[in-house]
Amino acid sequence: MGNEVVHEELSRRAAISTHARSRSLYDALSPWYDLLTAGQENALRAAALKALALQPGEHVLEVGFGTGTALAAMIAAVGETGRVWGLDLSLGMARVARRRLRNTRRMSCVGLACGDALRLPLRAASMDALFLSFTLELLEAAEIPIALGECRRVLCRGGRMGLVCLSSEAGSPAVNNLYTWAHVRWPRVLDCHPIRPREWLAACGFSILTRRPMSLWGLGVEILVCRSARVQP
Ligand SMILES: C[S@@+](CC[C@H](N)C(=O)[O-])C[C@H]1O[C@@H](n2cnc3c(N)ncnc32)[C@H](O)[C@@H]1O
Structure with a gap:
């Protein structure tokens, strides 16, 4: 087994315990999550979805869908002929999302699953677009390339990925540092942490199509749309 494979396997095993903690945190938060994050986060998510510009008929996956706010907008964007998938670690969040989506009366074009961003349960090159909103920055540094590698694997040639995440390259440096x-x-309470998304994306073979630096009460946020820069092996 090569060094890279061993390292990836060790990262996956270490991830199991931190992800179990993350799952129970989001299970506990799920009934209150919408109340806690109402307002600015909705506007940022909506701006990121607008930048991703989903088209009717597209197949799209959201990784870490939370309570399903973005999924509902995606269903409307891809229309009757499109299909929306969602993957989240937390059963509690999935329950809230399912309730929300039932109201759209379009459950037949949605597939939700509980699972881990480090192992997407989808075929290679099966998605036209991916969306991650305040999810990539929850992962440990060693896990980010694994998750982005999975994203590249499931994206079809020319497919786009939209991201909205906390970024140390936007907002106020003082607020980011604080x-x-x-x-x-308090990593268990403030689990998201600002990252440098452009560096991660470049290192994992994505090229940036659009970038919008934003802020959330002074905290840096970036909205990015990218596509795979390398030809899939
Ligand atoms: C901060 S919330 C964001 C939810 C939603 N995307 C939003 O914008 O409101 C992060 C979500 O990612 C999920 N999550 C955390 N780690 C994950 C992982 N390794 N794989 C899949 N989902 C994960 C959590 O359960 C939670 O629902």
Whole structure:
């Protein structure tokens, strides 16, 4: 077994315990999540979906769909001929999302699953677009390339990926530093942490199509749309 494969396997095993903690945190938060994040986060998510510009008939996956706010908008964007998939670690979040989507009366074109971003249960090159909103920055540094590798694998040639995430390359440096300090102190409560998404994307073979630096109460956020820059092996 090569070094890279061993390293990937060790990262996956280490991820199991941190992900179990993450799952129970989001299970507990799920009934209150919409109340806690109403307002600015909705606007950022909507701006990111607009940048991704989903088209009727497209097949799209959201990784870490939470309570399903973005899934509902995706269903409307891809129309009757499209299809929407969602994957999330937390059963509690999935329950809330399912309730929300039932109201759209379009459950027949939606597939929801509980699972891990590190192992997407989808065929290679099966998605026209992917969406991740405040999810990539929950992962440990060693896990981000694994998750982005999975994203590249399931995207079809020319497929796009839309991201909205906390970023240390936007917003106020003072607020970012303060938040990062608090994240290091209380990682189980403040589980998201600002990352450098453009560096991760470039390292994992994506090229950026559009970028919009934003902020959430001074905390840096980036909205990015990218596509796979390498030809799939
Ligand atoms: C901060 S919430 C964001 C939810 C939603 N995307 C939004 O914008 O409101 C992160 C979500 O990612 C899920 N999540 C965390 N780690 C994950 C993983 N490794 N694989 C899949 N989902 C994960 C959590 O259960 C949670 O629903």
